[in-house]
Amino acid sequence: MSASTIDLAVIPGDGIGPEVTAEALKVLEKAAAAEGLVLQQTHYVLGAQHWLETGETLPEDTLADLRTRDVILFGAIGAAPGDTRIPSGLIERELLLKLRFSLDHFVNLRPSRLYSGVGSPLADPGEIDFIVVREGTEGPYVGNGGVLRAGTPHEVATEVSLNTAHGVERVVRDAFRRASERPRKKLTLVHKHNVLVFAGHLWKRTVEAVAQEFPEVTHDYLHIDAATIFMVTDPSRFDVIVTDNLFGDIITDLAAAVTGGIGLAASGNINMERTAPSMFEPVHGSAPDIAGQQKADPTAAILSAAMLLEHLGFAGAARKIETAVVADVESRDGGFRSTSAIGDAIAAAL
Amino acid sequence: MSASTIDLAVIPGDGIGPEVTAEALKVLEKAAAAEGLVLQQTHYVLGAQHWLETGETLPEDTLADLRTRDVILFGAIGAAPGDTRIPSGLIERELLLKLRFSLDHFVNLRPSRLYSGVGSPLADPGEIDFIVVREGTEGPYVGNGGVLRAGTPHEVATEVSLNTAHGVERVVRDAFRRASERPRKKLTLVHKHNVLVFAGHLWKRTVEAVAQEFPEVTHDYLHIDAATIFMVTDPSRFDVIVTDNLFGDIITDLAAAVTGGIGLAASGNINMERTAPSMFEPVHGSAPDIAGQQKADPTAAILSAAMLLEHLGFAGAARKIETAVVADVESRDGGFRSTSAIGDAIAAAL
Ligand SMILES: CC(C)[C@H](C(=O)O)[C@@H](O)C(=O)O
Numbered sequence: 250m251s252a253s254t255i256d257l258a259v260i261p262g263d264g265i266g267p268e269v270t271a272e273a274l275k276v277l278e279k280a281a282a283a284e285g286l287v288l289q290q291t292h293y294v295l296g297a298q299h300w301l302e303t304g305e306t307l308p309e310d311t312l313a314d315l316r317t318r319d320v321i322l323f324g325a326i327g328a329a330p331g332d333t334r335i336p337s338g339l340i341e342r343e344l345l346l347k348l349r350f351s352l353d354h355f356v357n358l359r360p361s362r363l364y365s366g367v368g369s370p371l372a373d374p375g376e377i378d379f380i381v382v383r384e385g386t387e388g389p390y391v392g393n394g395g396v397l398r399a400g401t402p403h404e405v406a407t408e409v410s411l412n413t414a415h416g417v418e419r420v421v422r423d424a425f426r427r428a429s430e431r432p433r434k435k436l437t438l439v440h441k442h443n444v445l446v447f448a449g450h451l452w453k454r455t456v457e458a459v460a461q462e463f464p465e466v467t468h469d470y471l472h473i474d475a476a477t478i479f480m481v482t483d484p485s486r487f488d489v490i491v492t493d494n495l496f497g498d499i500i501t502d503l504a505a506a507v508t509g510g511i512g513l514a515a516s517g518n519i520n521m522e523r524t525a526p527s528m529f530e531p532v533h534g535s536a537p538d539i540a541g542q543q544k545a546d547p548t549a550a551i552l553s554a555a556m557l558l559e560h561l562g563f564a565g566a567a568r569k570i571e572t573a574v575v576a577d578v579e580s581r582d583g584g585f586r587s588t589s590a591i592g593d594a595i596a597a598a599l
Numbered sequence: 600m601s602a603s604t605i606d607l608a609v610i611p612g613d614g615i616g617p618e619v620t621a622e623a624l625k626v627l628e629k630a631a632a633a634e635g636l637v638l639q640q641t642h643y644v645l646g647a648q649h650w651l652e653t654g655e656t657l658p659e660d661t662l663a664d665l666r667t668r669d670v671i672l673f674g675a676i677g678a679a680p681g682d683t684r685i686p687s688g689l690i691e692r693e694l695l696l697k698l699r700f701s702l703d704h705f706v707n708l709r710p711s712r713l714y715s716g717v718g719s720p721l722a723d724p725g726e727i728d729f730i731v732v733r734e735g736t737e738g739p740y741v742g743n744g745g746v747l748r749a750g751t752p753h754e755v756a757t758e759v760s761l762n763t764a765h766g767v768e769r770v771v772r773d774a775f776r777r778a779s780e781r782p783r784k785k786l787t788l789v790h791k792h793n794v795l796v797f798a799g800h801l802w803k804r805t806v807e808a809v810a811q812e813f814p815e816v817t818h819d820y821l822h823i824d825a826a827t828i829f830m831v832t833d834p835s836r837f838d839v840i841v842t843d844n845l846f847g848d849i850i851t852d853l854a855a856a857v858t859g860g861i862g863l864a865a866s867g868n869i870n871m872e873r874t875a876p877s878m879f880e881p882v883h884g885s886a887p888d889i890a891g892q893q894k895a896d897p898t899a900a901i902l903s904a905a906m907l908l909e910h911l912g913f914a915g916a917a918r919k920i921e922t923a924v925v926a927d928v929e930s931r932d933g934g935f936r937s938t939s940a941i942g943d944a945i946a947a948a949l
C-alpha cells in the first residue's frame with residue numbers, strides 16, 4: 250500500500266453478494282476520495298456459481314494473488330439451499346474458511362450495536378453496544394476428524410477441536426486490548442469449560458494470565474448456554490466477548506438478531522500480525538431467494554467497508570461512514586428502498 | 600416396579616436443589632396417591648457439598664444401587680461459581696454427566712412452551728410450543744480429548760466429538776416418533792454440517808433415512824447459528840428439534856429464556872430402551888446465591904416430575920400435574936410466593 254493508494258481485492262461472490270458489494274464500493278470510493286486515497290480494485294470471480302462453471306473453489310494462484318493485495322472486501326457466497334449440484338458446505342469450506350485460515354484471520358471481529366430507530370425482537374432491549382472477538386483460525390473449525398464405516402450401522406464420525414496456546418493467547422490479548430480502549434473496559438470469556446475441559450481450561454488459564462497485562466479491564470466468564478440467555482434477557486451486560494470459533498459463530502448470529510437482524514451486522518476477518526491481507530464481510534449469507542432484485546440491505550456490507558478503512562489506519566474515514574450509516578438507519582421508516590437507493594443515500598451523506 | 604409401587608430414587612443435590620425437589624415430591628406424592636400408587640423413595644446425598652465432605656462424586660456402588668430403581672428425580676448440583684475448592688466442572692462431569700452416560704440417557708427431552716400470562720423477553724413471541732430432543736450420550740460431551748505441553752507456549756488442547764450411527768439413529772427415530780404424535784408433525788434437524796462435515800453428514804443422512812419411516816412428518820434443517828436467530832425472531836416455526844448434545848445444550852437454554860426463563864424449564868434424561876432408570880430434572884442449576892431462602896421457583900422441578908410420571912406410563916397423572924401448573928402459572932401476578940407456597944398451591948389444585 251503506497252501512502253495514497255489502497256490495493257483492494259474484491260470478492261463479490263454469489264446471490265446478493267455482488268449487489269451489496271457494489272454499494273459498499275460506492276461508499277468506499279467516496280470516503281477514500283475525501284481522504285485523497287486512490288482505490289485500486291481487483292475483482293475476483295469466486296463462489297458457488299464459479300464452481301458450477303469451472304469446478305474451481307480457490308485455486309492456489311488466485312490465493313497467491315490475493316496475498317499481494319492490501320485488503321479484501323468480501324460479499325457473500327453459497328448456492329441456494331436446495332441446489333444439490335453443490336456438495337453441502339463445499340464452497341464455505343474451500344473458499345471462505347480457506348481464506349480465513351490461509352490468511353491467518355485470527356481475529357473475527359463482530360460488533361453489535363442497537364441503533365436507535367431499529368427494531369429489536371426484544372421487548373426491552375436496553376442499550377446494546379458490544380463487540381465479539383471470535384477466534385477465526387482454530388477450534389472445531391479446523392476440519393480435523395473423519396468417518397469410519399460410513400453409511401453402515403457401525404459408522405463412527407469424529408470432529409476434533411484443535412486449540413493452541415499460540416492461537417488462544419493472541420486472540421485473547423487482542424480482545425483485552427480492545428476492551429481496554431472502550432469506556433466500560435469489560436471482557437467476558439464465553440466457553441463451556443465445565444464440559445469441554447481441555448480446550449476450556451486453556452481458554453480460562455489464558456484469560457487469567459493475559460488479564461495481568463490489563464489491570465484496568467474487568468473480566469468474567471459465561472458458559473455458552475448461559476450467554477445465550479443473557480443475550481436475550483440482558484444484552485447490555487456485554488462489552489467485549491472473546492470466544493472460540495464455533496461459539497463465536499453462534500453468539501454473533503444471535504447478537505445480530507437481537508440488534509435488528511443480519512442486514513446490519515458487519516465483520517472483519519483480521520490478521521492483526523499483518524502477515525497477510527485482512528478481509529471484511531457482512532455476516533449475512535448470499536440469500537439466493539432475493540438475489541438480483543435490489544431487495545438486499547447493503548448496510549452490513551457498507552459497515553464492513555468502514556471496518557476495512559479503520560483496519561488500514563483511516564479511522565476518520567471509517568467514523569464518517571459509520572455516522573452516515575447511523576443517520577440513514579435512524580431515518581428509516583420501514584418503507585421499501587432498493588439496495589442501490591440505500592447505498593446512494595449513505596454515499597451522498599458522506 | 601410393581602403395578603402399584605414406584606421405586607423412586609431422589610437426588611436433591613446442592614443449592615436450591617433440595618428445596619425445589621421437596622415441592623416436586625409433594626406434588627408427585629399427591630398425584631401418585633390419586634392413582635393408587637405408592638411412592639417408595641430412596642434419597643441419595645450427592646453433589647458439590649457431598650464431595651467437599653467426602654471426596655466422593657458418584658461411587659460405583661451408589662451407581663449400582665441407582666440402577667435398581669425405577670426412575671430418578673434429580674434436583675440440581677454444583678458449587679457457588681467462586682468456590683475454588685472444587686475443580687471447575689468436576690461435579691457436573693463426574694456426577695450429572697456420569698449418570699446420563701452410564702444410564703444411557705440418550706433422549707434428553709426438553710419441552711418449551713410459552714404459557715399465557717408468562718412474560719417473554721420477546722416483544723412478539725407468538726405461540727411457542729415445541730420440544731427439543733437433545734442427544735444425551737455422545738457428541739462433544741464424551742470427554743475425549745487431551746492436552747499436550749500444558750501451561751507452556753506450545754500447549755495444544757483437543758476435544759473430540761464422537762458420533763455413532765447407533766447413537767444418532769436411535770435419537771433421530773425417537774424424535775420422528777414424537778413429531779408423528781404431535782399435531783404439526785414437523786421435525787427440524789439443527790447442526791452445523793457445512794463446517795462439522797463428518798458428524799454433520801452422519802446426522803443429515805440419518806434424518807433422511809429415518810424420514811422414510813415417517814412419511815407423515817415433514818422435516819427441515821437449520822444450522823445452529825440460524826436456529827438461534829429463528830429462536831428469537833420466529834420461535835413458532837419450531838415443533839420438534841433434534842440435535843446433538845452440545846447444540847442441544849445451547850438451544851434449550853435459549854428456548855427456556857424466550858419462554859419465560861429456566862424457572863419453568865423441565866427435562867427428562869430418558870433411556871428409551873429402558874435398560875436403566877431414566878432421570879428427570881429441571882434445566883436450571885443450583886443457584887447457590889438464593890439457596891435456602893425459599894426464593895426458588897419449583898415449577899421446573901414439578902413439571903419434571905410430571906414428565907417422570909408420563910415416562911412410567913401414567914400419562915393421565917402427568918396431564919393433571921401439567922394442568923395444575925398451567926393454571927397456577929397463569930394466575931401469577933408477579934408478587935412474591937415462597938418455594939413451598941408454589942408447591943402447596945399446585946398440589947392443592949390436583
Ligand atoms: C458460512 C459459514 C462457514 C460461516 C461460519 O460458520 O463461520 C458463517 O456462518 C459465518 O458466521 O461467517
Ligand SMILES: CC(C)[C@H](C(=O)O)[C@@H](O)C(=O)O
Nearest residue numbers: 443444474691692695848882
Ligand atoms: C451442568 C451441565 C454439565 C449441563 C449440560 O451442559 O448438559 C447443563 O448445562 C444442562 O443443560 O443440563
